[in-house]
Amino acid sequence: MTASASVSAPTLDVVAIGNAIVDVLARSDDAFLAEHALTKGGMQLIDADMAEALYADMPQAKEISGGSAANTLAGLAALGKTCGFIGQVNDDQLGTVFAHDVRALGIRFDTPAMTGDVPTARCLILVTPDAQRTMNTFLGASQFLPEAALDLDMIRSAGILYLEGYLWDPQQPRAAMRAAIDAARGAGRKVAFTLSDNFVIDRHRADFLDLIDHGQIDILFSNEGEIQSLAQIDDFDKAVATMAAKVPVLVSTRSEKGAVAIVDGMRYEAPAAPVAQIIDTTGAGDLFAAGFLAAHIDGRSVADCLALGAAAAAEVISHWGARPEDDLGVIRDRLFA
Template identity: 90%
Template sequence: MTSSPTLDVVAIGNAIVDVLARSDDAFLAQHALTKGGMQLIDAEMAETLYADMPQAKEISGGSAANTLAGLAALGAKCGFIGQVNDDQLGAVFAHDVRALGIKFDTPVMQGDIPTARCLILVTPDAQRTMNTFLGASQFLPEAALDLDLIQSARILYLEGYLWDPEQPRAAMRAAIDAARNAGRKVAFTLSDNFVIDRHRADFIDLIEQGLIDILFSNEGEIQSLAQVDDFDKALARFADKVPVLVSTRSEKGAVAIVDGVRHEAPAAPVSQIIDTTGAGDLFAAGYLAAHLEERSVEDCLALGAAAAAEVISHWGARPEEDLNLIRAKLFA
């Protein structure tokens, strides 16, 4: 008999340190970067771009880790599984995650493949252009999984970005099996259109098999997954296959279809958008935090929107304001 969960969420994701710098459109054009997108780069490109970047700020990041940071700030008990190297950035990442109260014990990788970093250029319109060198994170082996940790959590949270490399993909499949064998829920975020383009068949197969309980996306991602240009048609394609289907729409708010019933919520007000990095990650954090508290779907959407609004009001993908105060005001 499976024991009762002792953690709320365990996430598997890229263990990345974000390097953020202010930029302009001319710099993006000079380096042939697609504004607002995310591309994978090799070590040589990472070195070249880093050398040319304006003064930067280093902050631990990674999509799933950002979501856990928000969840931990809201009082959830969390664990993280991700691969870093035994190097300086790896030590920075591990320190930052553990300082948030998140359990992180994945064995470090030895050798000359450095810890991953994401070079993020933020233009004056707050769009972020991400250039990711996956480094050690793409070599997370199945052997590094702590299956007891996975089975101890109410929800296993997976980021689509990490589905791209072969080893982590196999690890996440094993993690899904472990979670479901323990009767736990599996949440999955689609992450980016480029990931969907490469792994659409895999993602649809996971959905068709009923292996995903909570699916997070934005408007463009769900349309890409469904291969349609209409948002409502895209939602309809998967609404009866996922118990909880959530899709954000930037300033148009967000939609959740839960057990076939559609719910909508507006975007939370923001006085000034500084940096959109982590908006989707923190939306997922807010939504899941309220979901874990068994609040209404409307409350889940509202807390997701509030957490996203907080993170886009400053630099970086980790919350700076007290999310508990934001939640208290929201549900007062």
């Protein structure tokens, strides 16, 4: 990169790297979870055999492209942002479905599909009547994203590189994301990171803290449990304060208790947005990140960023699935009128 290129204006708003997953959602009850020894409200990784067996036992389901970072991009695209996605699918039926869905949203997706017998990833999601979702994820092809598949020019062209913590677990994507961070930071771009889940933090806490301590993360997204796990502090306020001292922007969601952001040492709080009925909490954190980032890109206040994040999360939990159904642009315009 030349000096002039490194300070050029971005041509994309956000490029995300994440698991390319097809979500399979079904209504369930506690008895089904108990029968299959599933921890309610949790997320576990499963192998191909369990994925096949659980899928066979699941009630009638809805299938749609998903994955945490891809969900966030769907929200950003709905809010008018230009986006690109990097993730690995197989050259199979679900891989074709995923690619079509993402591109239909106007998101650039050019990662070559892999061939062979490792199928496209899928997440089997069981939603109980209390709207809790229990996720069983077969990572399949998504965990074999190689560094060679990165479009470094696209990464350098985006104002923000958004990374999904779930994808830090497998070795190949972890190496790819490290290379992507180097490319983004070399081009003077921001790096946003979402912690994703406590099990990821437990396995890679040292890596995450090292990235943070070396100034590689500009915007850190978490929920209440994740930030406490990362800091290894049981008190939420103390955990947030500890980690916020190390990153320019820290955002932590707290479900019905709203969300907290600490930006350059200043703390901001916002309530959860009202929702008539919670149907399915899948994707709430992903869409919160989308709303927050969209307002951030627009240069709005931290309070506005939190408010749009909360509004986007409220929309997605009011129906099945992790993608927005109502027009987020209308919701934004109403919110900021």
